[in-house]
Amino acid sequence: MTTSPASSSPSVGDEPTKRLAVLIDADNAQAAVIEALLEEVARFGEATVRRIYGDFTSPASASWKKFLNKHSIKPLQQFAYTTGKNATDSAMIIDAMDLLYTRRFDGFCLVTSDSDFTGLAVRLREEGLQVFGFGEQKTPEPFRNACHKFIFTEVLRTPDVATISGKPAAGGAIVAEASHKSEVAPSSISRPPFPEKFLMEALDKSVDDAGWANLGTFGSYLQKIQPDFDSRIYGYKKLSDLVRDRPDLFATEERPTPSSNYKVLYVRANTGV
Template sequence: MDPVQLISSDSAIDERSKRLAVLIDADNAQPAVIEGLLEEVARFGEAAVRRIYGDFTSAASASWKKFLNRHSIKPVQQFAYTTGKNATDSTMIIDAMDLLYTRRFDGFCLVTSDSDFTGLAVRLREEGVLVYGFGEQKTPEAFRNACHKFIFTEVLREHAPSPEPAVVSPGNQPAALSEQKVEVQGLELARPPFPEKFLMEALDRSVDDAGWSHLGTFGSYLQKVQPDFDSRMYGFKKLSDLVRGRSDLFEVEEREAPNGNNRVLYVRARKRT
């Protein structure tokens, strides 16, 4: 392996030592996302607690069994005592608060598309712990924005096809990208229009006096402003791939890091002529 490695926002901070509690709402999550989800969680830290909440006596929850055994996820049985009332939510929220007060966790991963967990996410943030949300594209904006980072589970599905990225040159600028849809295991993954205005405004706020921004600084600002921003939604595996692929918008430059052992990536807006 080349000793000179490129550092970007995707790997600038090693968070694998963080202890995380992964709490899954079985009523609002699907087994197909579990393997990809746990791989994603491993990027942020160690899944020290893995629990899933639901009524596993119902036929609808039967598909969870093989995934729970394979990934050592502890099922928390919650009977539906009354029609129309979701006892699962209450149990998961109570468990989250119990775990919070042990002070043993650096963050929580809440796997749900239910807006009822918005208050829980806000409360956890107030206590100074990280909150990672995982849910489908239908997840209400209030819950997505209550998390430090939100990941759409459609991009985590096994064998999910990646939309082809729009790789363009400065002289070949693309027409406006309309919303596209890709079929992913029976569900439609809506590819939203490319957020050019948002990206350029965020870059403008993160550059130095010379107009350049460290990719890690740029990525951090994007996440703070829009927790559900994910380059994979636009066909790019990483932010570094996105800025390289959209050469009509960005210029990139590799520089030697101060320690001389790595190279770092800088980005700036391409000057329009």
């Protein structure tokens, strides 16, 4: 039997590939993660438009230059009109609205840690488009919650030291342990306490009458109520790794899919029964 990689990641299946516009705020994004970021975008659809906005005559934007041609990212030069004012934000928002009204896109990827783009994310959602946000952990909560899915760019950094697994200790702290499940460098991200209460409450709302939830259904519900939830923050590459590694909280069961060789992972609360 072949076991499918059960997780909360989007599945392409037989659906047409989503056309995405990737808009990058050079003033509030880091060039070091762009390769991994574009790979992440590919999980959701095709980046048919790739644009970056900033003042590329500024030393602060110099790190972007070597990535632009390599990844076919179109730079939009924006000089500052006056000291202390960010003209880049306005240029990016105006361009996003122009692209929106072409009706050629299924979604937008907004790469920024700036809360000034919250209104843009809300407007895009109102038009029925998918909004994926990418930013650092410092990104304000309103912008994160305005996106359908928000990915912390810290989890996209290439690990340069031993990876770790989120094992709970007294007081909810995270204890570092060698593990194949993590792809996040410990030094690159601040790990919050393990969200046991949140996960169990979400699972309770995802289960069927028998108390079981398809892992995909569980993952989709987690994303809807907390767009920035990401198992990688807690040291797990996939949601399936997280639930399997916490038998004190979750019971899991693989079920065969009719007319296929794949198995689907189901999860329920471990009640000890």
